[in-house]
Amino acid sequence: MKSLKTILFATTLTAGLGIFMGTTDAHADSLYTVKSGDTLSTISHQFSGDNSMIDLIAKDNNISNINMIFEGEQLTIRTADEAKQAPVQQESAQQAAPAPVQETEVQAAPVAQETVPATAATTSSAKEWIAQKESSGSYGATNGKYIGRYQLDASYLNGDYSEANQERVADSYVAGRYGSWEAAQSFWMANGWY
Incomplete structure (x- = not known):
């Protein structure tokens, strides 16, 4: 895991660059360079605040597997106005092609559930999956400077384990x-890590 300060600085810098680039020309596409840790989901969030642009970014950049982008790769991102118009213009093409798998669709072992909203069930499944991979679900697990169920850097926990x-x-x-x-x-x- 990288330092929290580095992550926050990079995120702030990227968001600031995105805002700056977005104010130069309301009709220009943005060119985005993929950084370590980026996913189409995080990039979509930077430009639209949600996951609505994942399929559009993949289509515009000929990405066949939306779960695989590479550091240093340059992606063309449509402006908010163009992205809103795109689904209407591409509707017939999307109906002809099979829908791509979304990043959030994950194969996981079934979990016994009570009446839980679908998003909460998916989140708890993904969270539990990571906990099992990182520490076999143990809050007391340690691995060098990584502590607990989610193997967090000890500095993140500030001594409270x-x-x-x-x-x-x-x-x-x-x-x-x-x-x-x-x-x-x-x-x-x-x-193999998060």
Whole structure:
């Protein structure tokens, strides 16, 4: 895991660059260079605030596997106005082609569930999957400077290794770096860490 300061600085710098580039010409596409840790989901969030642009970015850049982008790759990102118009213009083409697999669709072992909304069930499945991969679900697991159920850098936990703090810090880390547990799981599957 990288230092939280480095991650926050890179995220802030990228967001600032995105805002700056977006103010130069309302009708120009943006050119985005993929950085370490990026996914189409995180890039879509930077430009639109949600996952609505994943398929559009993949189509515009001829990405056949939306779970695989490479550091240094340059992607063309449509402006917000063009992206809103694109689904209407491409509707017939999308109906003819099979829908691509979304980043958030993950094969996981079935989990017994009570009446839980679908998004909460998916998030808890992805979160549990990562916990099992990182520590076999143990809050007491250690690996050098990585501590607990989610193998967080000890500096993130500030000396408080309680279960509640591990959960709180893990949720905050994943939300800041990936946007969701599903995106973190996709990244883990591609890279062997999150």
